[in-house]
Amino acid sequence: MRIAVPEPIEQVVANLLRLANTKLPMDVGWALEAAAGWERNPVATTQLGCIMDNVKKAEFMGRPMCQDTGTPVFFVSGRFDHTIAESIRKGVAIATSSIPLRPNAVDPLTRENTGDNVGVGFPSIHYEPSDGDLRIDLLVKGAGSENMTRLAMLNPSGGRKAVEDFVYGAVVSARGNPCPPTVVGVGIGGTADDCVRMSKEALAVPLDADNPDGELAGMEESLFVRLNSSGLGPMGLGGDTTVLGVRIKKAHCHTASLPVAVSLGCWATRRASATIDGDGVATYGQGGSF
């Protein structure tokens, strides 16, 4: 989608929130359709049918597809300056009242709600400056799935097998809590904090994009098959569909470390992105090549 007039960044951000919350990315939708095709468990088929019905109604009615409109997580890249954070925060506040979104930002101890989804470090914003056009990627992260995030500092001698076993255990032990079928984001390497960040970035990678790293692509494939053979199923009620896809990123790490992080995206893996050209005109997308 392209609106050929310049828009202020806060408006672009509000548009991204509306797009992500009301319309499931096409690649995630197709993954659900494919799962409904192969699923043999009748309870699981009912769950997938209900999810797809819900997605269609939400898009048609322009309503958020889930009542938990989550924590907005932004990845900002390209050319930007010091004003970007304030513009994003303004956009979040605008969207909270106009869509509306559920106000989710609370003080961690007093639990007092700020009322507009803006607070200290909320929304979450990551920066990666480069020489290209400004690009803002949004991931809407619900609490049910975020609460199941796992990090392990493994023994490097465990190698690939230990990594895969940890990912498998993280997904299966989460049971129905992250609203499976999930998208599994995995970070391998880096420092502990970078590892978790990579696992979240991995959730922003479309399911139909090939992993450029052959070994990681192989791990994605084998984990996908193994997880869908686990029997956990949609909502943890049993079945052949536990995950919609596995996305892995890696970075170099210290010779004595092997960090692995798992972030789960619920079936409602909501994302949207905008590229803003030099004239301030935004082009919107949701990833995926469909």
Place this chain on the structure above:
Amino acid sequence: MLELPLSEADARSLRVGETVYLSGEIITARDRAHARILERVALGERLPDHFYGAAVFHCGPIVAGSDGNWLVMAAGPTTSSRMDAVQAPVIEALGLRAVIGKGGMSADVGKTMESVGCVYLAATGGAAVTLAESVNHVIGVDWADLGMAEAVWRFRVSRFGPLIVAMDAHGNSLYADVERGLK
């Protein structure tokens, strides 16, 4: 299709794995409503009639509009295990016949369901629009002071579901079955 309110015999007739849809009146209750129910019961107070024998939905809905003119925008289930510690006494005090939520509840809650005659119905997590669409009418709201998400909403629903009988009144649990089958 089941008509509410459920009798004890209705609840006991359901078996794990069955899909049901509900029509009639349900009430919502989350963490704080459960806590308040127990406080009031401990003081010997009588709660509103529609709390007794009810179908309770673990849900913090998004409701637009104002008194008498409500519109339910989103009404998906919340994680039931947060209510694990308080659910059994609430089922006993109110004689609940159905608890609706996501993710299932503890074995202790299952035992109470067996003795009282109550079932746990799993709603599809995140299916907020589909479920909200089957709410025909908001009958009223109790304890609005708890805020929109935590208040006790009375919904008149038709064809509310699909819901899966995930814990029945005979000690069976679909979650326990899945657990045993995990590879």
